[in-house]
Amino acid sequence: MIFELVILGNSSATPTLHRSPSAQYLKMLDHHMLIDCGEGTQVQMQRYKIRKSKIKHIFISHVHADHMLGLPGLIFSMNLMQRTEPLHIYGPDALFKILDLFIELTDNHMRFEIIKHVTQTEVKEVIFEDDELKVSSFPLYHRVPTTGFLFEEKERLRKLNMEACEKYEVPVSSYADIKKGKDYVYNGTLIPNTTLTSEPGSPISYAYCSDTRFDERVAKNIKGVNLLYHEATFLHDKLARAIETKHTTAKEAGIIAGLAETQKLLIGHFSSRYDVVDELLVETRAEFAESYVAEEGSKFTLC
Numbered sequence: 108m109i110f111e112l113v114i115l116g117n118s119s120a121t122p123t124l125h126r127s128p129s130a131q132y133l134k135m136l137d138h139h140m141l142i143d144c145g146e147g148t149q150v151q152m153q154r155y156k157i158r159k160s161k162i163k164h165i166f167i168s169h170v171h172a173d174h175m176l177g178l179p180g181l182i183f184s185m186n187l188m189q190r191t192e193p194l195h196i197y198g199p200d201a202l203f204k205i206l207d208l209f210i211e212l213t214d215n216h217m218r219f220e221i222i223k224h225v226t227q228t229e230v231k232e233v234i235f236e237d238d239e240l241k242v243s244s245f246p247l248y249h250r251v252p253t254t255g256f257l258f259e260e261k262e263r264l265r266k267l268n269m270e271a272c273e274k275y276e277v278p279v280s281s282y283a284d285i286k287k288g289k290d291y292v293y294n295g296t297l298i299p300n301t302t303l304t305s306e307p308g309s310p311i312s313y314a315y316c317s318d319t320r321f322d323e324r325v326a327k328n329i330k331g332v333n334l335l336y337h338e339a340t341f342l343h344d345k346l347a348r349a350i351e352t353k354h355t356t357a358k359e360a361g362i363i364a365g366l367a368e369t370q371k372l373l374i375g376h377f378s379s380r381y382d383v384v385d386e387l388l389v390e391t392r393a394e395f396a397e398s399y400v401a402e403e404g405s406k407f408t409l410c
């Protein structure tokens with residue numbers, strides 16, 4: 108599977124008996140990543156069978172406790188487990204001040220390197236890139252400097268037609284070029300690439316937006332994304348509270364999804380005042396039909 112997202116937590120502010128604070132595990136291509144790391148995330152990882160040792164990249168949206176309090180614990184557990192592989196952490200400047208202080212004052216002898224990537228909270232920028240995947244951060248509009256994250260698969264290579272490749276005796280050493288679109292010459296005859304390959308599927312993308320006040324600029328930065336997670340902390344009757352705390356209502360999350368022209372919306376970061384979140388989903392769906400609750404433990408896939 109090219110894309111697998113597991114919701115580890117979807118609560119805002121304090122953990123409740125039924126909901127954990129924000130955290131998501133994302134496997135995209137060969138990358139194993141965490142997005143936000145609220146209190147108890149490492150316990151949630153155990154519950155949903157996600158190995159800590161696999162995680163190489165952690166993306167933190169902002170330094171409010173419900174999004175990062177689990178990070179020191181996770182790092183210390185990784186250290187106790189004798190990790191030696193570097194860990195890439197992406198987040199605002201304040202995050203690293205907190206982490207540095209934790210590590211220094213707790214006199215922990217770190218066995219692995221933490222590679223810090225400070226996010227710019229005013230502009231959209233690419234923060235990770237390889238041959239297959241690009242990750243960007245982009246501004247959100249919250250009470251402290253905050254970013255969302257956009258994960259984009261790059262243009263896919265063409266799919267080999269193995270039957271045709273065998274028929275024209277294409278050596279394995281030429282596969283990479285043929286996947287990129289090159290033709291092949293067999294006994295002096297040009298075999299067009301379209302005979303040897305088929306169209307690849309479209310690249311996929313995912314955007315994570317938590318926490319933020321409703322803002323159309325968010326939609327502009329993620330336009331056309333396949334799957335969108337957006338916070339929906341309150342019902343719209345609590346709009347005044349949403350404005351005051353710089354959060355989004357369920358209705359507004361649906362509006363953003365429409366503006367972003369996404370295919371599917373997941374809502375989360377629910378206020379602990381809601382024991383059940385059915386009403387929030389109804390409100391979001393009135394604006395954007397393809398909306399779902401990012402239930403803890405649920406898995407979403409794309410291919």
Ligand SMILES: [Zn+2]
Pocket residue numbers: 169171249318
């Ligand atoms: Zn926050």
